[in-house]
Amino acid sequence: MENIVIVPWEPDELTHEFFVPEYIIALAAEVLKHYSFQVKSMQVVTTKPDKGGAIWRLETNEGPKSFKLLHRRPTRSMFSLGAQKYLVEVQGARVPAVIQTKAGQEFIEAGGKLWFVAEWIEPLAPVTKDLEGAKQLCYALGEFHQLSKGYIPPSQAEVASRLAKWPKSYEKVITKMDWFRNIAKAYKEMPASQSILNVVDTFQEQARKSLADLKQSSYLSLVEQGNKSWGLVHQDYGWSNGQMGPNGMWIIDLDGVAYDLPIRDLRKLISGTMSDLFNWDVTWIREMIRAYHEASPLTPELYELLMIDFSLPNEFYKNIKEVVYEPETFLNETTTQLIQTIVDTDQSKWPALNEIQHDWRK
Amino acid sequence: MKILMVCTEKLPVPPVLGGAIQTYISGTLPILSKFHDITVIGISHPSLPDNEIKNGIQYVRVPGIILEIYREGVVQFIQNNSFDLIHIFNRPRLVMPIRGAAPNAKITLSMHNDMFNIEKIDPTEAASVLKEVSNIVTVSDYVGNVIRTLYPESVPTIRTIYSGVDTERFLPGNHPKMSEIRNSIRKQHGLENKTVLLFAGRLSVNKGVDRLIRALPQLSTKFKDLALVVMGSKWFSQDDVTDYVAYIRALAKKQSIPVVATGFVSPSEIQKWFASADLFVCTSLWQEPLARVHYEAMAAGLPIVTTARGGNSEVIIQNENGLIVENPEDPSCFAEKITTILSDKSLMKRMGIRGRELAVANYEWNRVANEILEVWQQSIEAPLTNIQHNDLESIQTPLTNNTQSETLEVYQVEPDNEFSKQDKVDKEDKVDKKDKKDKKEKKDKKDQVDKKGKKDKKDNKKDNKKDKKDKKDKKDKKDKKDKQK
Numbered sequence: 001m002e003n004i005v006i007v008p009w010e011p012d013e014l015t016h017e018f019f020v021p022e023y024i025i026a027l028a029a030e031v032l033k034h035y036s037f038q039v040k041s042m043q044v045v046t047t048k049p050d051k052g053g054a055i056w057r058l059e060t061n062e063g064p065k066s067f068k069l070l071h072r073r074p075t076r077s078m079f080s081l082g083a084q085k086y087l088v089e090v091q092g093a094r095v096p097a098v099i100q101t102k103a104g105q106e107f108i109e110a111g112g113k114l115w116f117v118a119e120w121i122e123p124l125a126p127v128t129k130d131l132e133g134a135k136q137l138c139y140a141l142g143e144f145h146q147l148s149k150g151y152i153p154p155s156q157a158e159v160a161s162r163l164a165k166w167p168k169s170y171e172k173v174i175t176k177m178d179w180f181r182n183i184a185k186a187y188k189e190m191p192a193s194q195s196i197l198n199v200v201d202t203f204q205e206q207a208r209k210s211l212a213d214l215k216q217s218s219y220l221s222l223v224e225q226g227n228k229s230w231g232l233v234h235q236d237y238g239w240s241n242g243q244m245g246p247n248g249m250w251i252i253d254l255d256g257v258a259y260d261l262p263i264r265d266l267r268k269l270i271s272g273t274m275s276d277l278f279n280w281d282v283t284w285i286r287e288m289i290r291a292y293h294e295a296s297p298l299t300p301e302l303y304e305l306l307m308i309d310f311s312l313p314n315e316f317y318k319n320i321k322e323v324v325y326e327p328e329t330f331l332n333e334t335t336t337q338l339i340q341t342i343v344d345t346d347q348s349k350w351p352a353l354n355e356i357q358h359d360w361r362k
Numbered sequence: 363m364k365i366l367m368v369c370t371e372k373l374p375v376p377p378v379l380g381g382a383i384q385t386y387i388s389g390t391l392p393i394l395s396k397f398h399d400i401t402v403i404g405i406s407h408p409s410l411p412d413n414e415i416k417n418g419i420q421y422v423r424v425p426g427i428i429l430e431i432y433r434e435g436v437v438q439f440i441q442n443n444s445f446d447l448i449h450i451f452n453r454p455r456l457v458m459p460i461r462g463a464a465p466n467a468k469i470t471l472s473m474h475n476d477m478f479n480i481e482k483i484d485p486t487e488a489a490s491v492l493k494e495v496s497n498i499v500t501v502s503d504y505v506g507n508v509i510r511t512l513y514p515e516s517v518p519t520i521r522t523i524y525s526g527v528d529t530e531r532f533l534p535g536n537h538p539k540m541s542e543i544r545n546s547i548r549k550q551h552g553l554e555n556k557t558v559l560l561f562a563g564r565l566s567v568n569k570g571v572d573r574l575i576r577a578l579p580q581l582s583t584k585f586k587d588l589a590l591v592v593m594g595s596k597w598f599s600q601d602d603v604t605d606y607v608a609y610i611r612a613l614a615k616k617q618s619i620p621v622v623a624t625g626f627v628s629p630s631e632i633q634k635w636f637a638s639a640d641l642f643v644c645t646s647l648w649q650e651p652l653a654r655v656h657y658e659a660m661a662a663g664l665p666i667v668t669t670a671r672g673g674n675s676e677v678i679i680q681n682e683n684g685l686i687v688e689n690p691e692d693p694s695c696f697a698e699k700i701t702t703i704l705s706d707k708s709l710m711k712r713m714g715i716r717g718r719e720l721a722v723a724n725y726e727w728n729r730v731a732n733e734i735l736e737v738w739q740q741s742i743e744a745p746l747t748n749i750q751h752n753d754l755e756s757i758q759t760p761l762t763n764n765t766q767s768e769t770l771e772v773y774q775v776e777p778d779n780e781f782s783k784q785d786k787v788d789k790e791d792k793v794d795k796k797d798k799k800d801k802k803e804k805k806d807k808k809d810q811v812d813k814k815g816k817k818d819k820k821d822n823k824k825d826n827k828k829d830k831k832d833k834k835d836k837k838d839k840k841d842k843k844d845k846q847k
Contacts, residue, residue: 175567179609182576186616324608 006069006111008052018044020054024069024111028056031108031115034101037062052113057120064120065099069113070255077114077255078157081106083148083232084118084254091147094250096121121250124243131284134273135291137242140249141234141269142295145262148231161227161259166219170211173317177204180320183327190331195339196320203313210312217308218301227259237265238272263302266292267309275315278345280352286359303360310353315342363742365394366445366467368460369404370452371432374423378409380629382654383451383474386501386525386730393731395419398738401445403436429455437463447741449734450495454483457491468741472499475651478509492516496741499523499734502652502673521737524677526730527657529722532633534663534714540637547638551622556589557704560639560664562632562655563646565594565607570645570669572610576693577700578619585704589620593635597623636662641703641710644668647690652676661721665713667699677725681709683717 009021020028032039037060045066047054053071057064070077085106087093096118098106107116127133153159162169177200184196222230234241235256242251270288274280289298289306298306319338323330369375370383377384387402394400400419405426406412412423424435433456440448440463448467450456452474461469471491478488492498492509497519500506506520535544548554563569571592581588592614596607614621624635636642642659644666652673659666660677666684668674678684685699703710 176605179605182572183609183612186613321605324605324612325603327612 004111006052006113009049011049018047019049020044020047024054027111028067028069028115031110032058032067034103034105034108035099035117036102037065037099042067058117064122065117066096066120067115067117068255069115071113072255073158074109074112074114075156075158076160077107079153079160080255080257081114081116082154082157083151083257086151087144087147087254090150093144093147094245094248095144095254096250096252121245121252124245124250124252126239126243127249129239131287133239134269134284134288136244136249137237137239137269138266138288138291139295140242140251141237141265142292143249144234144251145231145265145296148257148262150228151232152228159227159259160257162233162264163227163230163259163261164223166214166261167211170207170214170312173207173312174204174211176317176321177207180323183323184331187327187331190327191333192331192335192339195336196323196331199316199339199343203316206311206313207317210308213308213311214305217304219305222261222301222305230259230261232257233260233262233265235260235265237269261302261305262296263298263306264309267306268314271310271314274349275342275345278341280345280348282352282355285352285356289356289359298360300360307353307357310349313346315345363398363446363738364444365398365400365738366440366443366448367400367402368436368448368450368453368456369402371405371426371429373405374407374410375402375404375421376410377629378407382501382525383472385629385654386472386474387451389526389528389727390731390734391419392417393728394734397735401443403439405432429453433459436460440464447738449738452477454478454488454491457494458487461494466746468744468746469495470497470499470737470741471495472501473505473509474501475505476508476649478512480512489513489516492518496744497521497737499737501525502676504649504673504676505651519740521733523730523733523737524652524725525654525657526725526727527654527661527721529661529718529726532636532658532661532721534718535637535639536663537637540634543634544638547634551591552620553589553591553622553638555587556620557585557587557641558639559588559590559700560593560635560642560659561590561645562593562635562642562658563644563653565592565596565604565610567606568646568648568650569594570647570690572606572613573647573690573693574643574645574696575610575613575617575621577697578617578621580694580697581700581704582618584701588704589622590614590617591622591624591635591639593624593627593632595626598625632658633662636664639664641700642666642684643696643700644674645690645696646671646674648672650674657721657725660717660725663714663718665703665710666717667696667703677720679716679720681713683713683720 004023004027006024006027009019009024011017011019028042037058040059040061042056042058045055045057048071051071052069054069056067058067070080072080081098084095085098087095088097099117099119100106101108107114109115127136180196181200181204184190184193184200187193188197234251234254235258236253237251241253242249244250266289270285273284273288277284289303292298316339319342320335323335367387369387373379373381373384375384376388384404391400391402395418401422402419403422403424406423410421410423414421422439424432424439426432426435436456437459440460445464445467447470448460448464449470449472450460451472454471454473454477457469457471477483480488483491492513493516495518498506498509498517498521500509500520500522501524503522506522509520510517533540535541548556548558559574561571561574563571565571571594574590578588578590592610596604597611614623627635636658639662642655642662642664644653644655644659646653646669648671650672656666656668656674656677660683666678667687668678668684669687669690671690675686678686680686685702687695687699689695703713
């Protein structure tokens with residue numbers, strides 16, 4: 001068992017959606033021997049074949065559990081697991097409790113990855129896909145951020161922090177706009193290439209302005225407050241990872257948490273919601289920010305950074321960055337339409353941002 | 363004299379895994395050891411014994427990778443042995459702990475890149491280090507000037523000792539020992555009758571090979587027989603393709619000029635590719651200390667086009683052994699310089715010959731070793747530092763802080779970051795563990811890939827990527843639909 005290394009697997013026509021390779025299933029059985037509960041049944045609920053991760057639902061004599069094979073580096077996963085434990089045990093947050101092994105461990109290392117078991121929270125129901133639901137999500141996110149403050153990872157874990165990396169990630173967006181342009185030029189016969197060329201200068205300019213604004217902002221002084229005092233971002237928060245359950249909103253799937261300025265989660269949630277609405281709606285934005293603020297007060301400095309982070313061409317970047325992998329398939333008609341939608345939605349973004357710019361005056 | 367050479371914690375000596383510093387040390391040892399009683403301490407490696415005496419040189423190998431662990435092994439060794447002179451390579455952060463263990467030894471420090479920058483070493487410690495060493499050797503004027511600029515008051519003697527190259531191993535393609543190899547490589551890769559441009563280096567944003575690929579369309583209008591060889595190990599990697607590698611592959615695919623990627627080439631084989639090329643291009647965009655490839659290209663009799671960044675241009679005499687691109691951000695500047703050389707065959711030939719001459723005259727290991735011997739002599743004659751003992755203690759404390767243990771040198775070892783070394787620095791708090799883990803993972807992955815068969819893997823990955831995309835598309839659509847409901 002020591003020599004087995006879990007690697008990504010390749011689903012094909014012969015495998016179903018929840019296929020997990022046999023050797024991993026065998027490892028899973030070995031891992032479960034370390035726990036005191038008895039497993040009555042196990043069922044794959046999701047897989048990450050391209051990264052080598054999976055989640056099972058276990059029926060046990062002690063109730064339903066989730067059983068996860070984490071695809072990240074073990075030392076990285078230790079950071080997240082430590083956070084989950086901290087949130088439950090120290091802060092009493094509504095996140096699933098990690099179940100200890102017979103030996104009192106939070107996880108088992110096997111196949112070069114970490115495995116762990118957590119409570120399966122039920123019932124869980126998504127909040128409604130309207131403004132009320134969005135506000136519930138925002139409030140729960142604020143709570144989560146507050147409770148995550150003070151976390152110190154175990155000594156064997158890596159410190160996952162994005163706190164000081166904002167300028168680098170903004171620069172990356174600017175650089176990659178060059179890549180998009182150069183690829184579109186090289187593949188000019190493809191349908192979406194001209195669409196990219198029509199808009200990439202504008203979006204690159206937006207990103208340059210965002211970076212300049214970031215450098216002018218109080219960002220650096222906020223960074224100086226340090227990882228521990230800011231706490232964690234979830235990084236993958238939305239309608240599926242924040243759900244209504246026993247006693248209120250629960251936050252699940254904490255595997256990617258990292259130290260950061262918390263408003264990055266809020267920015268993603270709001271800008272993602274706006275692109276789903278195909279419109280930047282001032283009422284929605286204000287109400288979502290206010291709901292968050294009730295749980296986790298925003299200072300003028302944080303608000304300023306939220307505005308700057310909105311100003312990045314997030315949606316264009318997020319949707320087009322895959323182009324470097326397979327331009328011949330990516331640059332198709334669908335992408336042309338996608339770009340059109342992004343550009344249309346962007347039209348409403350700037351008046352909306354202007355309107356709310358001074359909501360939190362210094 | 364009894365001399366200890368202290369290598370870095372990243373790669374073993376001899377350079378079984380490559381590495382500029384390791385090559386520098388190994389290249390000079392045969393000569394240095396004729397004059398002095400030399401011990402080399404470095405990191406352990408499965409292919410090398412932990413203790414050996416070879417050709418009169420004592421090698422001691424201790425666990426490394428993480429600076430703190432390595433430091434412990436080095437300090438312990440020094441506590442139990444005594445030396446007249448300790449020559450530390452590229453790790454200013456080892457100076458104070460070593461001084462603590464060897465209060466009476468003279469210390470020489472070699473600098474191969476910008477390890478004195480403030481994100482690498484605390485300024486207080488740096489100032490003490492500069493007081494503690496008798497002299498500093500750098501691989502380029504650029505590296506020395508950065509230190510002088512950072513610490514104008516406290517610098518000791520800084521001397522540039524350019525690195526060297528084995529001119530018997532790196533030979534022009536028309537040399538009797540090489541012509542057969544050249545022909546066979548060119549045949550094997552469809553490069554017969556081509557004028558071959560060679561890039562050698564990490565495939566990363568900093569090293570800028572994308573600029574060269576983007577210069578190809580312009581070159582193709584003037585030259586019909588061109589080919590570009592990209593010698594860098596990540597081109598074919600499957601599991602951890604960076605966005606940058608994907609980007610340059612996508613660009614290369616659309617070129618009318620063939621782009622040949624070599625994939626990983628063992629450090630002991632790279633001279634074969636140099637001998638197979640006709641013009642060497644270094645595209646570095648960052649302030650590079652001075653890349654070894656310049657010496658190798660010269661020894662192989664290749665004209666050089668390089669960039670005015672860092673120390674790279676210091677070994678180029680314009681119009682004699684190469685040309686310098688002043689603005690490497692702009693691909694057409696590469697096209698222009700390459701055109702200048704390619705359109706004048708006699709200039710091209712002269713540059714190659716001159717490069718070889720310069721390599722033999724100035725960049726042999728003999729010269730490097732002799733200069734090191736001179737520096738050692740100066741070091742021994744210099745007075746021992748008079749730093750206060752109290753200072754010493756206060757300086758040693760911050761060393762446990764591992765935030766500065768990441769090294770610029772990593773780029774030569776672990777070319778996994780595509781954006782910049784600065785990104786690496788940003789990861790500093792976690793990097794030690796990560797490095798170790800990554801290495802293990804890489805090894806594991808490699809083992810796995812080897813088992814599975816390379817081609818198999820390649821095809822699968824492609825499908826996988828597509829699947830992933832399909833899945834993503836589906837998911838996106840579904841999400842949209844859900845939200846519209």
